[in-house]
Amino acid sequence: MQYLLMLYADxxxxxxxxxxxxxxxxxxxxxxxxxxxxxxxxxxxxxxxxVSTATTVRATDGKSQVLDGPFVDSKEQLxxxxxxxxxDLDAAISWAARCPGAGHGTVEVRPVWEMSSPQYQ
Numbered sequence: 465m466q467y468l469l470m471l472y473a474d475x476x477x478x479x480x481x482x483x484x485x486x487x488x489x490x491x492x493x494x495x496x497x498x499x500x501x502x503x504x505x506x507x508x509x510x511x512x513x514x515v516s517t518a519t520t521v522r523a524t525d526g527k528s529q530v531l532d533g534p535f536v537d538s539k540e541q542l543x544x545x546x547x548x549x550x551x552d553l554d555a556a557i558s559w560a561a562r563c564p565g566a567g568h569g570t571v572e573v574r575p576v577w578e579m580s581s582p583q584y585q
Contacts, residue, residue, distance in 0.1 A: 466507060466549050466576040467556035472540040473569025475514055492564040500548060505559065507547040515541040540569055547576070 478486065500506035520531045546563070550556040553575070560571040 465552070466547060466578065467553070468574050468576055469546040469548060469556070469560050469563060470542055470572040470574065471544045471546075471563065471565035471569060472572065473543055473565060474539060475541045475543055477568060489564065496562065496564055497546075499562070500546065500559065505548045505550050505555075507549050509544065509546040511544040512542060543569075 478489075481489065497506065497509060516533065518533055520533065522529045522531075544565075546559075548556060548559055550559060553573070556573050556575075560566060560573045563571050565571050
């Protein structure tokens with residue numbers, strides 16, 4: 465089953481890090497990605513641009529409303545994700561706990577409801 469590991473953190477933290485700390489952080493994420501790939505659970509991942517580049521779209525009464533920025537103001541922002549294919553929730557949680565993001569933010573684990581799944585149709 466696929467799980468989305470959503471990485472939340474204070475995005476301003478990266479800019480407060482020294483270049484050496486940033487290099488170490490980058491290396492930790494690359495090592496984590498390689499571990500996922502070696503285990504055969506890696507499906508994909510990406511880092512997101514800053515929340516200041518977000519656009520929120522909402523439809524009310526058939527009319528679209530477009531807002532610059534995120535809809536919710538919070539202390540932690542969604543900064544990236546990993547899509548993994550794990551045998552069960554316990555395995556996905558184990559991978560989330562190993563993610564470097566769990567050490568400086570929050571990793572939300574959510575099962576993916578595949579559109580081709582019979583219960584979706």
